[in-house]
Amino acid sequence: MSPRYEACPECDLLLKPAAPEHGEKAHCPRCGYLLQRPRKHSIERTLALSLAGLILIVPANLLPMVGIKIFGNSHDGTLWSGVLALLKEDMWAVAVLVLISSVLLPLVNLGLAFLISFHLFIQKANFHLFHWMRWLQHLNEWAMLEVYALGIIVACVKLAGMAELRFGFGLYAFIALLIVNTLLSNELDSYLFWRRIAQLSKKP
Amino acid sequence: MTIKPLNTAQKQGFIRCHECGNLIKSLAETLCPVCGHSVTSRKPHSVQHTIALIISALCLYIPANIFPIMSVTQLGVAETHTIIGGIVALIHSDMLPIALLVLVASILVPLMKLLGLSLLLLCVHYQWQVNARLFTRLYRVIAFVGRWSMLDIFMISILVALVDLGGVAQVIAGPAATAFAAVVVLTMFAAKSFDPRLIWDHQFSYE
Numbered sequence: 001m002s003p004r005y006e007a008c009p010e011c012d013l014l015l016k017p018a019a020p021e022h023g024e025k026a027h028c029p030r031c032g033y034l035l036q037r038p039r040k041h042s043i044e045r046t047l048a049l050s051l052a053g054l055i056l057i058v059p060a061n062l063l064p065m066v067g068i069k070i071f072g073n074s075h076d077g078t079l080w081s082g083v084l085a086l087l088k089e090d091m092w093a094v095a096v097l098v099l100i101s102s103v104l105l106p107l108v109n110l111g112l113a114f115l116i117s118f119h120l121f122i123q124k125a126n127f128h129l130f131h132w133m134r135w136l137q138h139l140n141e142w143a144m145l146e147v148y149a150l151g152i153i154v155a156c157v158k159l160a161g162m163a164e165l166r167f168g169f170g171l172y173a174f175i176a177l178l179i180v181n182t183l184l185s186n187e188l189d190s191y192l193f194w195r196r197i198a199q200l201s202k203k204p
Numbered sequence: 205m206t207i208k209p210l211n212t213a214q215k216q217g218f219i220r221c222h223e224c225g226n227l228i229k230s231l232a233e234t235l236c237p238v239c240g241h242s243v244t245s246r247k248p249h250s251v252q253h254t255i256a257l258i259i260s261a262l263c264l265y266i267p268a269n270i271f272p273i274m275s276v277t278q279l280g281v282a283e284t285h286t287i288i289g290g291i292v293a294l295i296h297s298d299m300l301p302i303a304l305l306v307l308v309a310s311i312l313v314p315l316m317k318l319l320g321l322s323l324l325l326l327c328v329h330y331q332w333q334v335n336a337r338l339f340t341r342l343y344r345v346i347a348f349v350g351r352w353s354m355l356d357i358f359m360i361s362i363l364v365a366l367v368d369l370g371g372v373a374q375v376i377a378g379p380a381a382t383a384f385a386a387v388v389v390l391t392m393f394a395a396k397s398f399d400p401r402l403i404w405d406h407q408f409s410y411e
Contacts, residue, residue, distance in 0.1 A: 147351055
C-alpha cells in the first residue's frame with residue numbers, strides 16, 4: 001500500500017505519489033527533483049553488489065596499486081600508504097580525512113547496504129534498520145572512491161614525466177570496486193527501501 | 205487574477221520527515237511515527253548554520269591559496285608549490301587538460317560554491333522573486349560538485365606516499381593542504397545545511 005500524499009523534499013510541493021514502472025523516473029513537476037526511480041529487483045541486486053563490493057574492498061586496500069621507479073629506487077603504494085605518509089609528516093587532519101573518505105566510509109556504506117538489503121531479502125524486521133538507512137543516506141556523499149580514482153589519474157600524469165610507473169593488482173581491484181560501487185548506488189532504490197522497512201516494522 | 209504565494213506542504217499543514225520521507229499530517233508532531241526521528245518542516249536554523257560555515261570556509265580559503273600546498277624535492281633541489289603554482293607548472297609542462305581539471309576542481313568549484321550559496325542565502329533573506337526552478341538547480345549543482353574538490357587532497361596524498369626517496373626525490377605536503385581540506389569539508393557541510401525549500405516559501409510564481 002502506498003501513502004496517499006507525499007511532499008517534494010526540495011520545494012515542498014504536496015503531491016500524489018506517482019507509480020512509475022521499472023526504468024521510468026518520476027520528477028517533481030514544480031522543481032524537477034527526482035522523486036522516484038524504481039529498479040528491477042532492487043533489493044536482490046543491492047545485496048549481490050554490496051557483497052561483491054565487500055569482497056573487492058579487501059584486495060583494493062591491501063595490494064599495491066601504483067609503484068614508481070626513479071634512478072633505480074622503487075617504491076610501491078597502497079590505498080593506505082597515502083594516509084600513513086601524511087601521518088608521518090604530522091598532517092593528521094588531512095590524513096584522517098583521506099582515511100575516512102577513501103577507506104573507512106566506502107567500507108561502512110557497503111556494510112550498511114549489505115545489512116539492510118539482507119534484512120529486506122529475508123524479510124526479517126530489525127529495530128536498527130531505520131538507523132542504518134539514515135546513516136547510509138547521510139554518509140553516502142562522504143565516500144569518495146570516484147574522486148580518489150581521478151586523483152590517481154592526475155598523480156600518475158604528474159609522475160609520468162619524472163619516473164617509471166607500474167600498476168599493481170590493487171589498482172585493478174580498486175577499479176572493479178569503483179564500478180561495483182557506482183552500480184550499487186544506481187540500483188539502490190531508497191524510496192522502495194524506506195517503504196519496505198516501514199512495512200516490516202509494522203508487522204508484529 | 206489574485207496573486208498569492210505558491211503552495212507548500214507546510215502551508216497545507218503537513219511535515220515531510222527529512223529522513224524517511226514520510227508525510228505527517230500535523231505541524232505539532234515532533235517525532236516521525238514511521239522512523240522515530242525528530243521532525244521539523246524546514247531544516248532547523250538552516251540560514252544561520254549555512255552563513256557560519258560559509259564565513260569559516262571563506263576565511264580558510266585565503267591561507268589555502270597563499271601557503272604552499274606541497275614541496276617537491278628533486279636531486280636535492282626543493283621547490284614549493286601553491287595551488288595556483290601547481291596549475292601553472294602543469295601548463296608549463298604541456299599538460300593542459302590536467303591543468304584545467306585541477307583548476308576547476310580546486311579553484312573554481314570552491315569559489316563557485318561560496319558565491320552560489322551566498323546568492324541563495326541573499327535570495328532567501330531578501331525574499332527575492334526569482335526563477336526558483338533555476339535557483340534550486342543551482343543548489344543541486346553546488347551540492348553535487350562539492351566532493352570533487354577533494355581531488356587535490358587525494359592527489360597530494362598519493363604523491364606524498366609514492367615519491368618518498370630521501371634526497372633523490374621527495375614530495376612533502378604543505379600547510380595549505382590542511383586549510384584546503386577544511387574548506388572542502390566546511391563547504392560540503394554548508395551545502396548540506398541549506399534548505400532549498402526556503403527559496404520556494406516566498407515565491408509567487410515559478411519559471
